[in-house]
Amino acid sequence: MEQSPLCSCGTEETIKHIVEECPITKFEEGIAKLHEANSEAINWLNNLEIPL
C-alpha cells in the first residue's frame, strides 16, 4: 500500500483536512459553502495547487 501524500503542513492530505482542517488551505466558509459551489468557493478551488 502506498502512503497517503502529506499536505504542505505535514499532516496526512485528505479532502477533509484540506477543506476543514489545514491552516494553509482551509476554506474559511466551510465545506457547506463549498458544496454550494459559489464563486468564492470556485476561486478557492482554482487557487489550490493540489489536484483533488
Ligand SMILES: [Zn+2]
Ligand atoms: Zn495541511
